[in-house]
Amino acid sequence: MDLLELFTRTLDVTLPVFAMVFIGIALKRLGWIDSAFISTASSLVFKATLPTLIFLSLVKADLSVALDVPLLLFFALATLGQFLLSWGWAHLRVPRADRGIYVQGAFRGNCGVVGLALAAGMYGNYGLSAGSLLLGVVIVMYNALSVVALAAYQPGQATDWRSLLGHIIKNPLILSVFAALPFTAFSVSLPSWVMTSGNYFASLTLPLALICIGATLSVSSMREGSQVALSASSMKMVILPVLSTLAAWLMGFSGNQLGLLFLFFASPTAAASFVMVKAINGNVALAANIIAMTTLMASVTVTLGIFALRLLGWI
Structure with a gap:
């Protein structure tokens, strides 16, 4: 396989995802969608369609393949390492x-x-099922560690562990993971009409969510971004994914496992980070700039990362 063919195959994975983000930007500029639509659609995705997607992907999964304990443990430790490295640099x-x-x-x-x-575009059902389990782990860690970091430097804030635990327990994505595990573990089949209807509903998730991400980006705000935002974005999209993926390879991960880890490590900053900063009356402009920068950077860094890993023969 020559380099051009390899690069084309890489674009086949990344372009459909980031094209939807840019479509979201265009639709907002054209005035075809507004803030009310974005708010409603984002809520629908978080509370209903994404949990349905995760639930169905796990119900259909082969748990002996999707439940990869070493992968889950490494991902958790790598996330903690990223958190500590970011804190040290900050x-x-x-x-x-x-x-x-x-x-x-x-x-x-x-x-x-x-x-x-x-993950779905690159690995199909394996990407969805194994990725959903990774998601269950990382949601808990992201919420807990974010509260620690924000409370440490925000005057008048304290780490409210009771409130945090309540949010985690009630998180629809985590609930969908736990709801699906008994069906997967005991090979319980759902009626075909339920699966078909559920798949129709779940198929709304990724395009709707990606369009909303694009529609919320503010390019003008990003132009006014600070050096701190640029530094955080470089850390998120370049330094941490490279270090974490290299560590995973040195630990013996390769193929689908390494590819899945890289895609999660290289994801842009979550929009939920803005919500948490706003809740404590922090620097929301900085949080928004980081989200915008990393999301736009991802279309390049993720593509180049997959291309490099395939060129090296690691995935």
Whole structure:
């Protein structure tokens, strides 16, 4: 396979995902969708269609393949390592008031939408099922570690573990993972009409979520972005994915496992990070700039990352 064919195959994975993001930007500029639509659609995705997608992907999964304990453990440890590395760098280089926002923006990826969409495009059912289990792990860690980082540097804030635990327990994505596991573990089949209807509903998830991501991006805001936002974006999209993927390869991961890990590591900053910063009256402009920068950078960095891993023969 020559380089051009290899690069074309890589674009076949990444272009459909990021094309939907740019379509979202275009639709918002044309005035065909507005803030009310974005708010409603995002809520529908988070509360209903994405949990349905995760539930069905796990129900159809072969748990002996999807439940990869070493993969889950490494991903959890790598996420913790990314968090600590981001915090260490922020402590040395970032103004104190912005450190918590920097840390969250640098380590918290949009695995639930972008990561899962890329995994589905690259690995099909395996990507969805194994990715859904990874998602269950990372949702818990992202929420807990983000609260720690933000509370540490935000005046008047404290780590409210009871509230945090309540949010995690009630998270629709985590509930969908636990709801699906008994069906998968005991090979319980759902009626075909339920599966078909569920698939119709779940198929709304990725295009709708990606369009909403694009529609919420503010290019004008990104132009006014600070050096702190650029630093956090570089950390999120280049430094941490490279270090984490290299560590995974040195630990013996390869093929589908390494590819799935890279896609989750290389996902842009999650939109939920903005919500958490706004809730504590933090620097929302910085949080928004990090999300915008990483999302636009992802179309290049993820494509080049997959191309490089395939060129090396690691995936």
